[in-house]
Amino acid sequence: MFKKKLTRREFLKYTGATGAALAASSALGPVARVFAKDKIKVPIGDPNYFKGMKLNYVQDTNWLHAPLFVSPHIEKEAGVSVGRDTVEYFKIGEGFSKIMPQLMSKKPKWDWIQFSPMFLGSFVSMGALEPLDPYLEKYAGTDEYLNQVMPAYREFYMKWDGKVYGVMLDGDIHLLHYRPSFFNDPELKKKFEKRFKKELKPPETWYDYRDTAQFFTEELKNKGIYGVEWVVNNPLFGWGFYYDMIASKGINYFDENMNPTIVNDDAVEALELFKEINQFAPPGHETMGIDETITYWQSGRVVMAVWWIDLTEFTAQAKPEIADDQASALVPGWKIGDKVVHRAMTLYNRIASIPKNIPQDRKEAAFYFIYRLSHQDYSTHYVADEYSGSDPFMKRHYETPEEYLNPDPLRGTSDLWPTNNGIFHKLSTAKNHLKAGYENVQVGYPQFNWSGAVEYAQSMSINFSKFISGQLTAKQALEKTADEWVKIVQKYGLESQKKQYANFVAGAKKLGYWK
Amino acid sequence: MSRKGEDILVKRYVPFLLVLPAFIVLFSVTIFPTIWSLYMSFHQYNPIIGKPVPVGWKNFNYILHWDRFQNSVVHLFYYLLFGVGIEMILGITVALLLYELIKSEKIRLLLLVLFIIPMMIPPSIVGTLWRFLLDPFSGVVNTILSMLHLPVVDWFGSKMALASLIIADIWEWTSLPLMIIYSGRVSLPQSVYEAAWVDGASQWTILRRITLPMLKELIAIALIIRFMDAYKFIDKVTVMTQGGPGGASELPSYLAYLVGAQQFNMGVASAMTWIIGLGSIIVIMLFVKFMKKVLKSQKIA
Numbered sequence: 001m002f003k004k005k006l007t008r009r010e011f012l013k014y015t016g017a018t019g020a021a022l023a024a025s026s027a028l029g030p031v032a033r034v035f036a037k038d039k040i041k042v043p044i045g046d047p048n049y050f051k052g053m054k055l056n057y058v059q060d061t062n063w064l065h066a067p068l069f070v071s072p073h074i075e076k077e078a079g080v081s082v083g084r085d086t087v088e089y090f091k092i093g094e095g096f097s098k099i100m101p102q103l104m105s106k107k108p109k110w111d112w113i114q115f116s117p118m119f120l121g122s123f124v125s126m127g128a129l130e131p132l133d134p135y136l137e138k139y140a141g142t143d144e145y146l147n148q149v150m151p152a153y154r155e156f157y158m159k160w161d162g163k164v165y166g167v168m169l170d171g172d173i174h175l176l177h178y179r180p181s182f183f184n185d186p187e188l189k190k191k192f193e194k195r196f197k198k199e200l201k202p203p204e205t206w207y208d209y210r211d212t213a214q215f216f217t218e219e220l221k222n223k224g225i226y227g228v229e230w231v232v233n234n235p236l237f238g239w240g241f242y243y244d245m246i247a248s249k250g251i252n253y254f255d256e257n258m259n260p261t262i263v264n265d266d267a268v269e270a271l272e273l274f275k276e277i278n279q280f281a282p283p284g285h286e287t288m289g290i291d292e293t294i295t296y297w298q299s300g301r302v303v304m305a306v307w308w309i310d311l312t313e314f315t316a317q318a319k320p321e322i323a324d325d326q327a328s329a330l331v332p333g334w335k336i337g338d339k340v341v342h343r344a345m346t347l348y349n350r351i352a353s354i355p356k357n358i359p360q361d362r363k364e365a366a367f368y369f370i371y372r373l374s375h376q377d378y379s380t381h382y383v384a385d386e387y388s389g390s391d392p393f394m395k396r397h398y399e400t401p402e403e404y405l406n407p408d409p410l411r412g413t414s415d416l417w418p419t420n421n422g423i424f425h426k427l428s429t430a431k432n433h434l435k436a437g438y439e440n441v442q443v444g445y446p447q448f449n450w451s452g453a454v455e456y457a458q459s460m461s462i463n464f465s466k467f468i469s470g471q472l473t474a475k476q477a478l479e480k481t482a483d484e485w486v487k488i489v490q491k492y493g494l495e496s497q498k499k500q501y502a503n504f505v506a507g508a509k510k511l512g513y514w515k
Numbered sequence: 516m517s518r519k520g521e522d523i524l525v526k527r528y529v530p531f532l533l534v535l536p537a538f539i540v541l542f543s544v545t546i547f548p549t550i551w552s553l554y555m556s557f558h559q560y561n562p563i564i565g566k567p568v569p570v571g572w573k574n575f576n577y578i579l580h581w582d583r584f585q586n587s588v589v590h591l592f593y594y595l596l597f598g599v600g601i602e603m604i605l606g607i608t609v610a611l612l613l614y615e616l617i618k619s620e621k622i623r624l625l626l627l628v629l630f631i632i633p634m635m636i637p638p639s640i641v642g643t644l645w646r647f648l649l650d651p652f653s654g655v656v657n658t659i660l661s662m663l664h665l666p667v668v669d670w671f672g673s674k675m676a677l678a679s680l681i682i683a684d685i686w687e688w689t690s691l692p693l694m695i696i697y698s699g700r701v702s703l704p705q706s707v708y709e710a711a712w713v714d715g716a717s718q719w720t721i722l723r724r725i726t727l728p729m730l731k732e733l734i735a736i737a738l739i740i741r742f743m744d745a746y747k748f749i750d751k752v753t754v755m756t757q758g759g760p761g762g763a764s765e766l767p768s769y770l771a772y773l774v775g776a777q778q779f780n781m782g783v784a785s786a787m788t789w790i791i792g793l794g795s796i797i798v799i800m801l802f803v804k805f806m807k808k809v810l811k812s813q814k815i816a
Contacts, residue, residue, distance in 0.1 A: 301652075
């Protein structure tokens with residue numbers, strides 16, 4: 001309360017100062033808010049802050065141990081931790097059924113959950129997740145953190161209806177992987193140039209991809225080497241390998257009124273070209289799944305593959321002899337006008353969220369833990385760690401290739417992480433890996449992430465697979481998928497789906513994916 | 516209370532108290548979920564959408580007209596006919612050959628143990644093993660075919676995916692009928708056979724008139740066990756083909772799993788499990804009836 005009555009001059013002085021401060025705050029944005037007085041400094045630096053709370057959590061079995069080896073560091077910062085005795089696991093594909101009953105219960109047993117953001121819309125629309133904005137507001141530096149996350153992940157996988165519900169733990173993205181030794185072979189180069197009247201190089205368009213795949217398969221098949229491979233038989237992810245092609249044609253899933261937009265000549269052309277290219281894959285290409293594609297790549301008998309970013313990492317670990325004969329580039333695209341448009345699917349990914357129905361003190365502790373786990377201070381190290389299962393998702397991750405060559409400073413060795421030698425052996429390999437990752441994530445295209453995601457994915461996967469195996473034509477496959485999608489929309493309710501899809505539209509518009 | 520009164524109380528209530536824990540467990544894990552799934556099968560329920568909404572027979576109607584379900588039923592019959600059929604024929608043949616031809620107890624025991632090993636391996640591991648063996652690119656089977664200059668087979672293509680599942684299943688489960696029939700053959704009275712030999716019966720007559728009729732209940736039991744397992748056939752499908760390509764190896768139980776556990780359409784999934792359950796009961800009843808008829812007509816019932 002003011003004891004002294006203000007003079008006009010003083011009033012103007014104070015209001016002017018306040019206005020200036022507000023304007024400065026608005027202009028400086030993140031910077032001003034970081035230095036606001038009531039923000040909690042990060043790291044907290046008080047091992048008793050959360051009173052030794054140990055958090056329960058759930059994660060998929062393919063994600064490895066980042067929470068466990070980062071935990072001692074976070075415990076030192078703020079007295080909150082996780083342990084081997086507080087983690088439960090689920091298999092990819094069963095995440096939704098494992099997590100949802102717990103989220104619906106009044107007392108979920110987990111303080112935080114790791115899941116794929118393809119379920120983000122479902123969980124948020126059920127009112128099962130805690131919005132994280134109020135927590136982000138409490139801590140200093142969170143704006144910088146949010147700005148560090150790559151837009152394709154931040155806009156589609158962390159936010160829902162303008163609010164933040166999850167923090168990134170793993171950034172999945174498709175890349176074009178290739179074996180430079182084949183592209184640099186002078187004889188093959190000469191033959192390719194003679195036959196196709198163009199230079200043999202990592203393909204830029206899907207038609208280049210077909211030509212290159214065909215060339216390598218025809219030239220090298222007698223040595224057991226094939227030009228290309230693709231995941232085509234996976235109910236949850238198979239569709240996404242086709243969608244790399246269709247999305248780069250500028251085709252989204254639905255229009256704003258939830259009418260499928262996938263039945264058109266462009267989509268048919270893309271699907272038919274996919275099948276044509278797939279002919280140049282190894283025997284069994286009609287049914288190739290994730291495991292087979294890894295095995296074939298690591299056997300060194302495939303020249304090119306559109307696959308998740310970590311294919312080269314697995315291979316560097318499992319087959320050191322071909323570790324440095326791998327390189328990556330932008331997923332091919334379509335020539336539209338005088339530009340080539342690329343889209344790379346961001347399939348699966350991992351985020352961490354907090355269930356709504358847990359006590360407030362545990363929410364506070366859980367937020368601090370997952371925020372710090374996702375934060376660049378730690379994630380920069382563990383995305384380059386063979387025992388984390390995470391891939392880059394922040395700008396800084398792409399700027400630190402040396403992390404891939406060195407032991408992870410966050411951990412030593414143990415029975416769960418018996419080695420700590422870095423992933424790659426050459427800085428050039430790591431640099432190429434990150435450059436390609438960065439280029440692709442800048443054109444990263446989101447998977448379904450609203451209610452019904454699994455059904456949409458399975459519908460497209462199965463019809464796509466029927467087309468590949470000759471049971472349907474391209475047009476029939478797309479029409480059947482569109483019909484099924486309409487039924488799914490009706491089942492979940494048109495208005496509800498429109499509202500949820502609006503999140504996708506907003507993100508797509510922001511990133512320039514919406515015509 | 517008199518001693519007599521206490522006795523009456525004990526006789527009346529104690530038996531109920533003794534079975535009560537078992538009943539509670541049975542009710543919680545079997546009876547209640549069954550009733551609940553029946554209730555759900557008449558509702559549209561997806562926890563993401565909201566509360567269950569009564570829809571009458573709509574779920575059943577939808578499933579019965581769903582081409583994917585119809586195809587999966589055709590696949591199931593194919594599997595029952597070829598998979599279970601071959602397992603039974605092989606199991607009976609090997610069991611009887613083992614008993615009749617191998618005279619050394621030790622060798623018989625050793626062979627029995629070897630035959631049982633596949634059955635002791637978890638189905639998911641069997642699936643993984645066969646996925647590798649039948650891999651079209653680098654699998655052992657195609658490698659051998661190539662070495663013999665025979666055409667390689669796309670084992671997981673749309674034409675062969677279901678057959679590949681059946682091959683893996685035969686490898687794993689033939690030992691079940693084998694064990695049942697072998698144990699039955701061991702327990703058959705030797706005197707019956709001695710009498711037949713004295714009468715000059717041929718081996719074929721003995722098999723047709725004595726061995727098979729005396730083993731018919733065991734054969735039926737083995738067949739029914741395998742039939743029941745067939746309706747739950749989901750693990751190897753998940754590991755080996757994931758129902759693909761394009762649903763070419765989808766079986767009803769796998770489809771119910773996808774609809775229920777992955778898409779969370781509990782109403783449709785519940786209705787599907789009821790159709791599968793009732794279907795299996797009807798098929799088994801028809802089979803038992805048919806078998807009795809066949810055996811009677813052959814005068815061996």
